[in-house]
Amino acid sequence: MRHYAIEDEVRLGLGRDLADWRKAGLITADQEPALRADVATDLRRAGIMLRLGLAAFTVIAGGGAIGLVFLVTDLQSELAVSTTAAVLGAAAFGTATAIVRRFRLYRYGVEEALALGAVGLWGLSAGLLAAETFSTSSGGEAWFFAMAAVVAGSAAAYRRFGFQYAAVCAVYAAALLPMASSSVDVAFTRLFAALVCAGACVYAGRARRRADDDITRSDAEVVRAAAAAGAYLALNSVIFAGPFGLTVDGWYRWTSWGVSWLLPVVLGRVAVAERDPLLLRVALATGLASLLTNKTYLGWPRQPWDPMLLGVLLVSAALLLRRWLARGDGGERRGFTGRQLVQSEGATIQLASLASVAVQPAPTRTVTPPDDPTFSGGRSGGAGADATF
Numbered sequence: 001m002r003h004y005a006i007e008d009e010v011r012l013g014l015g016r017d018l019a020d021w022r023k024a025g026l027i028t029a030d031q032e033p034a035l036r037a038d039v040a041t042d043l044r045r046a047g048i049m050l051r052l053g054l055a056a057f058t059v060i061a062g063g064g065a066i067g068l069v070f071l072v073t074d075l076q077s078e079l080a081v082s083t084t085a086a087v088l089g090a091a092a093f094g095t096a097t098a099i100v101r102r103f104r105l106y107r108y109g110v111e112e113a114l115a116l117g118a119v120g121l122w123g124l125s126a127g128l129l130a131a132e133t134f135s136t137s138s139g140g141e142a143w144f145f146a147m148a149a150v151v152a153g154s155a156a157a158y159r160r161f162g163f164q165y166a167a168v169c170a171v172y173a174a175a176l177l178p179m180a181s182s183s184v185d186v187a188f189t190r191l192f193a194a195l196v197c198a199g200a201c202v203y204a205g206r207a208r209r210r211a212d213d214d215i216t217r218s219d220a221e222v223v224r225a226a227a228a229a230g231a232y233l234a235l236n237s238v239i240f241a242g243p244f245g246l247t248v249d250g251w252y253r254w255t256s257w258g259v260s261w262l263l264p265v266v267l268g269r270v271a272v273a274e275r276d277p278l279l280l281r282v283a284l285a286t287g288l289a290s291l292l293t294n295k296t297y298l299g300w301p302r303q304p305w306d307p308m309l310l311g312v313l314l315v316s317a318a319l320l321l322r323r324w325l326a327r328g329d330g331g332e333r334r335g336f337t338g339r340q341l342v343q344s345e346g347a348t349i350q351l352a353s354l355a356s357v358a359v360q361p362a363p364t365r366t367v368t369p370p371d372d373p374t375f376s377g378g379r380s381g382g383a384g385a386d387a388t389f
Contacts, residue, residue, distance in 0.1 A: 002162055003100050004043065009162070009215045011039040012106065043106040054109030062092065062117050082128040089121030089153075097160065115161055119153035119169070143180035147173045164219055168226040171200040175230060187252040193234035201227035205270075225278040228267055232286045236260045238293040257297045260290045275335060288314075 018036055021027045027035065046054065066088055075081045096114035105111050127146030134141040154170035157163055175193035178184055201224050208220035233240055235256045264287035271280035291310070295302055322338040331337055 001160070003097070003160060004106060004162060006213050006215050008041045008043055009106075010213060011041050012043060012045065013214055013218075014039045043104050044108060045106050046108045051107060051109040051112075055113040058110050058113035059117065062113065066121075078128045078132040082125045082132065085121045085125035085128070089118040089125065092121065093118035093156075100161070111161065112163065115157045115163065116166070119150055119157060119166070122153045123147070123150040125149065140178075140181035140183070144177055147177050162215070162219070164222045167219065167223050171197060171223065171227050172230055174200075175234065190234050190237070190252070190256075194231045197227045197231035197234060200224075201231060205274075208274075208276075221276055221278050224276075225282045228263075228279060229282050229286065232260065232263055232282075232289070235263070236289065236293060238296045239289060253297070257294075260286075260293070260297075264290060272334075272336075 015036060018027070018032050018039075022029060022032050069084065069088065070081070073080075073084065075084060092114045096111040096118070099105060099114075100111050123146040126149035127142040130145035131139070131142040150173040151170050154166045154173060157166040158170065175196040178192055179189055181189075204220045204224035204227060208217055208224065211217040211220060237253055237256045264283050267279060267283035267286065270276070271283055295306075325331065325333055325336060325338040328337075331339055
């Protein structure tokens with residue numbers, strides 16, 4: 001059972017949008033106080049920095065408490081450690097439930113860290129129990145049961161607290177179930193992950209169309225976008241080659257190359273038809289990833305001017321698209337516009353700008369070893385002062 005009423009979550013979302021609406025001129029300054037009184041709730045929220053700080057403090061304190069328990073009990077067997085981890089996970093999850101009910105916390109950091117910490121402890125418990133039960137050196141069974149516990153725990157965290165990232169974690173953990181098994185090849189592992197993510201994407205799309213409130217619709221959009229991105233990453237044999245495996249069969253390589261170009265087109269058409277901006281961003285990102293990995297797929301050599309050409313292509317496409325939208329009726333076409341409607345929409349652009357400055361590719365230097373000239377000696381201490389000079 002979800003701890004938060006949908007009506008309260010909707011009011012919180014509207015309360016966050018009021019300031020943007022006023023700055024955009026959609027409402028007047030006199031209307032904002034009256035509207036804010038209408039959407040008031042008893043849920044307690046924290047700013048992003050305080051939220052992160054409280055979550056970090058909870059993780060540190062919880063980790064210290066768990067370490068103290070294991071130090072005092074001095075457990076020797078994996079079965080005892082597994083049982084203790086499961087009990088501690090249940091205690092953390094129960095504590096998160098209790099403080100939410102008592103203090104009406106909503107995305108406060110403390111309950112989030114406790115709930116996700118419980119999921120991690122349950123995964124550890126299931127992995128240790130499977131390793132003790134099957135007694136194999138491959139680790140495939142331990143990984144499978146650990147991921148299954150993470151799936152169940154993440155699903156429980158989403159149903160109880162409504163954490164969108166918990167639902168995404170459940171999808172990804174289910175997709176990675178057979179990854180550590182040595183009895184399956186790389187192609188099967190990738191196809192399994194892609195099918196799980198594709199199934200979650202279709203299910204979330206149907207849930208979005210059935211949703212009759214903004215919260216359920218937003219949850220479905222996040223899960224669908226994350227699942228679509230996961231399906232693409234699983235299919236693309238160039239990206240994330242390490243976790244799945246470095247080698248794939250030729251048939252899979254060329255099939256994934258074709259799908260990596262087809263999937264962004266399909267996602268883009270669905271996003272435009274259903275007015276889903278989050279899925280549209282995933283479609284654009286996957287299209288860019290296909291463009292970046294195309295040379296690696298085809299075995300073509302990379303050139304130093306490739307990033308420059310890509311930058312010119314992206315800037316030109318952005319300018320043409322913006323001009324095309326601006327020439328539409330009222331500066332928009334079919335509900336899409338290039339104008340910034342509210343101030344919060346600029347946060348993504350600002351973060352991207354900061355990331356482009358902070359993350360710079362490391363320069364690659366190719367040093368050609370010189371030939372061995374006469375002056376390469378120096379056995380007597382001077383440059384070239386050898387027996388032959």
